[in-house]
Amino acid sequence: MPSSSTKLLRVWQLLLFVAFMVVWYVATSPTLLPPIYFDDPHKAAFFFGEPVKVFERTWDWFASGTIYAHLWVTLLETLLAFIIGTGFGLGMGLWLALSPTASALFDPYIKALNSMPRVILAPIFAVWFGLDIGSKVALGVTLVFFIVFFNVYQGVREVSYTVVANARILGASDRQLLRHVYVPSAMSWVFASLHNSVGLAFVGAVVGEYLGSSRGVGYLILQAEGTFDINAVFAGILVLTVFALLLDWAVTVAERRLLVWQPRGGETEKI
Amino acid sequence: MVASAPALALEQVTVTFVSPDGGRYTAVREATLRVQPGEFVSVVGPTGCGKSTLLNIAAGLLRPSGGKVEVLGAPLDGLNTKAGYLFQSEALMPWRTARANVTAGLEFRGVGRAEAAARADEWLQRVGLRGFGDRYPHQLSGGMRKRVALAQTLILDPQIILMDEPFSALDIQTRQLMENHLLELWSANRKSVLFITHDLEEAISLSDRVIVLSAGPASHPIGEFPIDLPRPRDVAEIRLTPRFIEIHSLIWHAMKEEVLKSYAQQLH
Numbered sequence: 001m002p003s004s005s006t007k008l009l010r011v012w013q014l015l016l017f018v019a020f021m022v023v024w025y026v027a028t029s030p031t032l033l034p035p036i037y038f039d040d041p042h043k044a045a046f047f048f049g050e051p052v053k054v055f056e057r058t059w060d061w062f063a064s065g066t067i068y069a070h071l072w073v074t075l076l077e078t079l080l081a082f083i084i085g086t087g088f089g090l091g092m093g094l095w096l097a098l099s100p101t102a103s104a105l106f107d108p109y110i111k112a113l114n115s116m117p118r119v120i121l122a123p124i125f126a127v128w129f130g131l132d133i134g135s136k137v138a139l140g141v142t143l144v145f146f147i148v149f150f151n152v153y154q155g156v157r158e159v160s161y162t163v164v165a166n167a168r169i170l171g172a173s174d175r176q177l178l179r180h181v182y183v184p185s186a187m188s189w190v191f192a193s194l195h196n197s198v199g200l201a202f203v204g205a206v207v208g209e210y211l212g213s214s215r216g217v218g219y220l221i222l223q224a225e226g227t228f229d230i231n232a233v234f235a236g237i238l239v240l241t242v243f244a245l246l247l248d249w250a251v252t253v254a255e256r257r258l259l260v261w262q263p264r265g266g267e268t269e270k271i
Numbered sequence: 272m273v274a275s276a277p278a279l280a281l282e283q284v285t286v287t288f289v290s291p292d293g294g295r296y297t298a299v300r301e302a303t304l305r306v307q308p309g310e311f312v313s314v315v316g317p318t319g320c321g322k323s324t325l326l327n328i329a330a331g332l333l334r335p336s337g338g339k340v341e342v343l344g345a346p347l348d349g350l351n352t353k354a355g356y357l358f359q360s361e362a363l364m365p366w367r368t369a370r371a372n373v374t375a376g377l378e379f380r381g382v383g384r385a386e387a388a389a390r391a392d393e394w395l396q397r398v399g400l401r402g403f404g405d406r407y408p409h410q411l412s413g414g415m416r417k418r419v420a421l422a423q424t425l426i427l428d429p430q431i432i433l434m435d436e437p438f439s440a441l442d443i444q445t446r447q448l449m450e451n452h453l454l455e456l457w458s459a460n461r462k463s464v465l466f467i468t469h470d471l472e473e474a475i476s477l478s479d480r481v482i483v484l485s486a487g488p489a490s491h492p493i494g495e496f497p498i499d500l501p502r503p504r505d506v507a508e509i510r511l512t513p514r515f516i517e518i519h520s521l522i523w524h525a526m527k528e529e530v531l532k533s534y535a536q537q538l539h
Contacts, residue, residue, distance in 0.1 A: 165332055166362035168350060170376035170427065180375070184366040261366045263409040 024051045049230040057235040073216040077133050077205035081140020082198055089145045093152025118142045122211045131212055140204025144197045148190055155189030156182050191259055194251050202244055276344030277305040278431050278463035279329055284338035286324050298324045300489035304482060309461040313474035316484030317533035322467045326435050329465060330356050355429035357420055357437040363408045369419045370404035376427045394422040414445040434466045450477060450506040458503060475518055476506040483526050486533035494525045
């Protein structure tokens with residue numbers, strides 16, 4: 001049950017949103033206010049868009065159904081980048097954490113690749129994988145990989161010696177040790193970074209689309225920019241934001257289900 | 272297997288640790304220690320005397336630099352598969368429920384899921400945790416986690432049980448309850464136990480025999496004391512009997528010098 005103070009907070013949050021929209025609407029309307037800064041009353045709308053038109057455009061996209069194909073492509077790229085990046089990160093992280101030789105060998109290269117601004121790889125990926133979803137997935141993978149990799153590496157390194165020794169005494173083989181001790185321990189770190197990695201997979205997909213594509217929400221925004229259709233650009237941004245929030249919420253739900261074994265803040269139940 | 276062979280024998284065991292910068296530290300020197308089948312042996316000694324090192328040698332987690340280890344008459348190579356180990360610190364897998372922790376050893380040995388779960392529930396009941404099978408370790412108290420660890424070890428029915436100050440983190444009441452519980456489980460199915468503690472009273476009230484270790488470095492057994500107190504015992508009550516007090520002062524007398532030595536080393 002939300003208490004009265006949280007209800008009040010929600011009301012204020014809503015008011016803030018309405019106030020922002022009103023200011024946006026009034027300031028960009030060609031007729032409501034005389035032009036203050038721009039010499040032409042239509043210029044404000046040209047640069048900043050008009051909220052009503054932005055919502056109209058968004059509504060059109062959903063009502064006509066044109067947006068769904070683009071959203072689906074962006075979602076698919078995000079999911080693929082997330083799954084492939086996590087898989088690689090998990091594999092490499094486990095390998096390097098459990099093999100000191102490999103870790104010592106790869107260490108400078110991992111550091112160099114991680115320091116590199118990897119968004120700059122997008123044009124190269126476009127050349128290698130074409131303008132279809134392949135290049136976007138590749139960009140997302142490079143972003144997700146390092147987050148997962150470093151977390152897994154840390155997770156394996158931080159497994160308590162006692163837990164490992166205990167599992168060995170209980171009869172765990174090397175493979176069972178990996179499956180029942182190292183991977184679960186690493187997974188808790190992967191889940192801790194889930195919000196980050198899903199977010200970056202999404203960034204990879206959208207940036208990739210924006211830099212060159214034929215489908216996706218990033219492509220819609222790119223198209224709108226090409227025709228100076230600022231309302232469509234804002235509509236695209238709006239759709240992306242809502243979508244990112246939904247993804248984040250989905251991650252939170254998944255996290256709650258998968259990390260039941262971890263103590264949460266404020267949980268005091270002990271018998 | 273030789274019928275008269277001890278369950279566990281450490282013969283002239285020396286353990287020297289070498290640090291990466293070339294420093295050498297001899298934790299244990301020429302220690303000889305035997306545990307007979309069905310015998311409960313405690314090892315006491317001042318802090319830092321290499322008690323845990325001896326136990327890790329017996330478990331096969333560490334290899335001795337010198338001397339030999341025999342398990343049921345056969346030389347130990349690699350991990351001691353005949354032994355169960357109760358650790359001092361938390362050793363449960365936090366991502367597994369109490370039941371899943373208890374079944375872990377069976378699972379590693381390829382026992383079917385349903386059978387393992389049934390046996391785990393039986394053991395959880397035996398250690399007084401009926402109905403707690405679905406809880407995760409963080410939802411249990413320290414004493415309950417020790418019970419889960421006990422069930423996790425005993426479900427595999429090991430010939431030898433190694434215990435490293437398993438109850439040292441518990442409050443005194445919980446600790447005495449656990450000690451009585453351990454004695455009860457042990458007398459129902461007598462295994463060889465090697466119990467490490469720094470608490471002399473705990474050692475006397477549980478054991479058939481108490482071994483005193485000298486202060487480190489290069490510690491070794493300096494005295495062996497058979498405990499002729501009658502069984503079954505209640506660990507809280509037996510501490511008040513005259514015989515207990517007699518044995519206690521005898522062993523304490525032998526230990527005192529070593530404890531003082533160990534304190535003096537810590538001060539320098």
